[in-house]
Amino acid sequence: MLLIGSDEALAGHLALSYEQVTPMNATQVVERLSVEPAAFDLVAIPDLRYLLNLTAEAQRPQRIFGPVLQAAHRLSRPGGVLYVGFGGRWPFRRLPWGDRQGFTAGQVGGWLRRAGFSSLTYFGAIPDHRMPLYLFPLQGAATGFVLGRHLKKLRPAWLREWLARPGLARWGQAWLPGYAIVAKMY
Amino acid sequence: MTDLDYLSELAQTTGCDPATSGSFAGWQWLLVANSDAGLHNNVLLFGLANGSAAPTCVAKICRSPEASWVIEKEYSNLTTLWQALGDEAAGRAPRPLGLHRHGRDLVFLMAYCPGRSWLTERRSLWRDERRLRDRFGRAARALRELHDRTATAGQPSITSSVFRAQANAFQALYRPPAGEVAELARLQTVVGQRQSDVRRHILLQGDFWPGNIVVNTQTGRLAVVDWQAARWSPDASQDVYLFILAAAVEAAPPGSPGQRALAAADLLASWSRVLIPTYLEAYGQPAGYALLPLRDGLLATCVEMATRPYLTFGVQQEDGLLWRALFAELRLWPGTQT
Numbered sequence: 001m002l003l004i005g006s007d008e009a010l011a012g013h014l015a016l017s018y019e020q021v022t023p024m025n026a027t028q029v030v031e032r033l034s035v036e037p038a039a040f041d042l043v044a045i046p047d048l049r050y051l052l053n054l055t056a057e058a059q060r061p062q063r064i065f066g067p068v069l070q071a072a073h074r075l076s077r078p079g080g081v082l083y084v085g086f087g088g089r090w091p092f093r094r095l096p097w098g099d100r101q102g103f104t105a106g107q108v109g110g111w112l113r114r115a116g117f118s119s120l121t122y123f124g125a126i127p128d129h130r131m132p133l134y135l136f137p138l139q140g141a142a143t144g145f146v147l148g149r150h151l152k153k154l155r156p157a158w159l160r161e162w163l164a165r166p167g168l169a170r171w172g173q174a175w176l177p178g179y180a181i182v183a184k185m186y
Numbered sequence: 187m188t189d190l191d192y193l194s195e196l197a198q199t200t201g202c203d204p205a206t207s208g209s210f211a212g213w214q215w216l217l218v219a220n221s222d223a224g225l226h227n228n229v230l231l232f233g234l235a236n237g238s239a240a241p242t243c244v245a246k247i248c249r250s251p252e253a254s255w256v257i258e259k260e261y262s263n264l265t266t267l268w269q270a271l272g273d274e275a276a277g278r279a280p281r282p283l284g285l286h287r288h289g290r291d292l293v294f295l296m297a298y299c300p301g302r303s304w305l306t307e308r309r310s311l312w313r314d315e316r317r318l319r320d321r322f323g324r325a326a327r328a329l330r331e332l333h334d335r336t337a338t339a340g341q342p343s344i345t346s347s348v349f350r351a352q353a354n355a356f357q358a359l360y361r362p363p364a365g366e367v368a369e370l371a372r373l374q375t376v377v378g379q380r381q382s383d384v385r386r387h388i389l390l391q392g393d394f395w396p397g398n399i400v401v402n403t404q405t406g407r408l409a410v411v412d413w414q415a416a417r418w419s420p421d422a423s424q425d426v427y428l429f430i431l432a433a434a435v436e437a438a439p440p441g442s443p444g445q446r447a448l449a450a451a452d453l454l455a456s457w458s459r460v461l462i463p464t465y466l467e468a469y470g471q472p473a474g475y476a477l478l479p480l481r482d483g484l485l486a487t488c489v490e491m492a493t494r495p496y497l498t499f500g501v502q503q504e505d506g507l508l509w510r511a512l513f514a515e516l517r518l519w520p521g522t523q524t
Contacts (some may be wrong), residue, residue, distance in 0.1 A: 132217070133218065134216060135216065137216075141238060142234055145240060149218075158281070
């Protein structure tokens with residue numbers, strides 16, 4: 001497993017049960033492109049936003065993500081998996097309370113495809129992507145089930161059930177606080 | 187093949203969804219992080235077959251392979267329960283579907299118990315004694331049924347030594363004052379005496395609290411989930427009293443462990459007039475196995491809960507402080523000896 005990010009606590013936890021943990025930052029990943037063999041079963045970027053915080057070019061994320069995701073692509077062995085977690089972007093981001101830090105699933109999916117990944121599965125994360133209580137496929141029934149559980153104390157009950165209906169839940173997928181994408185390597 | 191493909195194939199071959207036999211491409215899995223992020227905790231993966239609105243099965247996997255023995259134990263406990271109850275276990279506990287090794291991990295596959303946990307109720311439930319009497323009565327009857335159905339002749343005679351280990355760990359972890367040490371010594375004697383004339387032992391659920399009780403919204407039947415702490419015991423006290431204690435802790439407002447313990451103790455004092463006697467009456471007198479008196483049972487359960495993570499996994503959790511503080515509060519609880 002290769003962990004790309006600065007989450008020392010996570011790396012420490014994983015080191016207890018996994019041997020191949022190598023915490024890196026964006027620059028290190030790119031620098032090690034030529035020396036690392038393509039041997040990782042799992043490459044994990046639990047927080048995509050973290051990579052932007054390493055650089056002064058935070059306003060142009062594609063210039064950072066491009067090389068890192070290409071590196072991740074090269075470092076994964078055939079049959080391996082890439083996991084990317086990221087915060088969602090509030091659809092009305094121009095409003096004062098809109099989140100300008102996150103990304104849409106389509107945006108990140110586009111970067112992954114440009115980096116060479118082809119088989120992508122999209123997941124929602126609640127309450128956030130860093131430590132999700134729920135991680136679920138973006139599919140109407142699964143999202144509805146999770147919303148029904150997550151909103152379990154919402155009353156009246158009919159409102160909760162209405163919000164958790166697959167059709168409405170599918171619409172709500174654009175509003176989630178966090179997402180993850182799993183890409184398979186062939 | 188990814189891990190999720192493996193789970194889908196496993197669920198399909200185990201017969202979780204007979205309607206789609208032969209194909210596992212349509213399975214969707216959603217992950218629910220169970221409890222906190224400690225390595226000894228588990229994650230649950232709920233399997234939805236071919237776009238169905240509710241899961242049909244649940245896969246339980248430990249975060250760390252080193253702690254997988256807990257999952258193995260839960261599988262064994264549930265299998266024992268299903269063997270004891272036969273088809274009547276349906277709707278009362280999850281049906282174990284299989285225990286499988288996947289790399290270094292163990293995967294425990296079980297049927298999904300549909301329904302809603304009592305923790306989904308609004309907080310006003312805890313102030314409504316009439317509704318609480320109904321909930322407590324139903325829980326007591328369901329628990330009694332489970333105990334009676336698993337009651338077996340013979341005595342494993344291990345509980346007093348188990349409690350001795352818990353009391354020793356309590357002293358080592360929390361350095362209680364002399365009065366509490368004396369209370370622990372007295373409890374050890376009481377536990378030993380109560381079990382001396384026991385003729386039967388039961389399968390103790392071990393974590394019988396409102397969060398592990400699921401009400402089937404269609405049949406109204408109560409199902410009990412999470413059997414990893416289950417064990418054979420000649421004493422029903424831990425199940426009987428944990429429910430009361432955990433309900434009071436759940437009803438206590440947020441705060442420090444000491445504040446929550448104080449609020450829970452106050453609530454228990456108010457419940458001791460009607461609610462707790464109603465609950466104990468609904469459970470009834472034990473038939474051949476032991477049940478500690480109220481105050482002793484509450485205290486002994488606090489000791490177990492304060493030391494369980496340490497004795498089981500070698501870790502200390504924050505709620506240990508709450509159980510330790512609740513022990514101190516209940517020790518001062520007068521007039522409830524039975």
